Amino acid sequence: MRTKRGGALLALALTCGVAMVAATMSLATPSAAPPWCGPKKIKLGFTDGFGGNSWRLVTTASARAEAEKCPSVTSIDYADGQGNTQKAISDIQGMVAKGVDALVVFPDAGKAILPALRSAYKAGVVTVPYRVTPGGKAGVDYDVFIDTPFSQAGENWGKWILRVLPKGGNVLMLSGPKGNSQGVEENKGLHKILDPSGKYKFIGEQPFEVTNWDPALTQKVLSAAIAKYPKIDVIVSDFGPSLVGSLPEFNKSGRNVPSLATSDGNVLGCFWQKQHAKNPTFKLFTVSTQNDHARLAIDWAVALATDGKKPSTTHFPSLVFEDSTTGKPHPVECQPKLPGDIYLSAQLPAEVQAKLVKK
């Protein structure tokens, strides 16, 4: 009994301590807590299906930074599924057992994760999956799913292509594994914008050339395409940085690097800055790699759990980042002194990202 009371006292003291620290923190920062941060104290959990690349590292750090904006969040727990579906499921169950109040999940394994999400939701944990659809229904299997319309990225690329190649041309699209939903959706968006004009021809395997997002395979696929198609006017790819090793193939074949509509990455921006003078046809347009998608998911989870104000949307938009032709919204950016695998489109400062990936 005594020990229990002691434990309770300790917990009380700790809570007070945390509350005081939180209070001093919120006092220290002039800007008050964001509207999605309500008064109720919560413990937050964040699970990843696979955490082992620089994109995930920056995304996780972004999520943590976002959660730290809210003083009501007393603890943040993170678990990496390491590409193992079984571990991803037990991570979710472990978070529930630990007593988190809100849980943000990157359900890489898709529908395989749904039962775990449902049991977390049924156990009263605010459950917010994002980015990869786990199937199921909001309000039945989880609280809310924060998606991103991949077709919007395709539409953004399409609109830019209409502008830089008004006379039409040959379009080569590259994406990851065969049939991956991201590539399929992006391709639909691209067709929606380009098809009405009737001036654009899609070349190569349809809907996209398979690269598995693997730089070595990308190199082979691209060099085969360069040899096969004497005229490639624009390349569309959903993983820009993986192209850096492959684009010099054009020069090896005595051709100029064509226009490129893709996603951002420091290594790609630096590559463009070095190459565009030599390759007058090399225009670059990027959409954000969306590391900040995790922030919207955190906002939702925290808002629901702490009784804060819900964000206005559950969709994270595809945002245009760089355009070498107009410089709007940003000119092509490069931080030559920082590592290639950071994402300047993310809110997280470049130096912080550099420290993360260099660790």
Place this chain on the structure above:
Amino acid sequence: MTGSVASREAVPRGSRRLLNRGLATVVVATGGLFAASLLFASSSVTKGTLLTMLPFASALAIASLGQTLVVMQGGIDLSVAGGLSLYVVIVTKYPAGDNARLWPAIGIAFLAAVGAGLLNGVLIGRLRLNPIVATLGTNALLFGGVLWYTSGIPTTTTARLARVGGGTWLGIPAPVYFAVAATALVTAVVKLTPPGRRFEGVGANETAALTAGVRVGRHRTSAYVWAQVLYCLAAVLHAGIVNQPTAYEGNNYLLPTVAAVVLGGTSLLGGRGNLVATALAALFLSQLDQFVLALGVTYATRQLVQAGALAVGVALYTVNWAAIARRLPVRRPASVRPT
């Protein structure tokens, strides 16, 4: 013991012929493939495509030489995936873009290679573990090393290394020179020097080698060490060829290295190795990749064609065609007789 009896029967009779047949088959197949490429997919033999294909073929050839040394000892090295991945991340992450740190990084990678090779060698050569089990374990250990060192995060290649991997000397991709030199050197050592002859002797007939006083365990161990050293050289080149290697590049080498050994005509039971044929088989496999890509067929068809080519290649050596041919004429008169 049974293994050595089998190899005793298999090797002395056909070894000379096998050597010639392996090289001849690969030369004919590679020639045929390039002819087919010219006829059906000429874009796969343009200068640009060849300049892309040859560096990959070179790295594969060097790694396959390593695999051949192991197979010559009647073993197989599944740790090529983990080893190659580890050496790639060491030569990219340790320098982290700083050219001055490239040489030390390459040094560390080679030290790691010798370590991994010794581990395999001691487990198999001294402790007599099954090569599949032992190298599978080492592979897991090496991948553990990759994850510990990088957390799976890739690093961009150093500019100097990228110049070597992606550069050309006298119009030929630089890695080709490395592959030719490695093939010549390994072939010369194995075929022309006394230790090389003893090495081949141990693989061909362990009992005879033991009787002759050859230290079998030491030769067997050395095969795994030299294999890892060759994987390391392949990894250094691969890191230069692919500007942004992932942390798992070695996975792309496991099946192709074994395929190159088999296509090159080296018996999986051990014995004589066809090192030049292995290197040519690596060229064959890489060009096949590019040929199917240039045909413009779907990804699924590409996989099927590659698997089919491998099956045909393996069948060439493993199916006893002579026995089948002997059987055929016997049947024909039997069916003719009643008429």
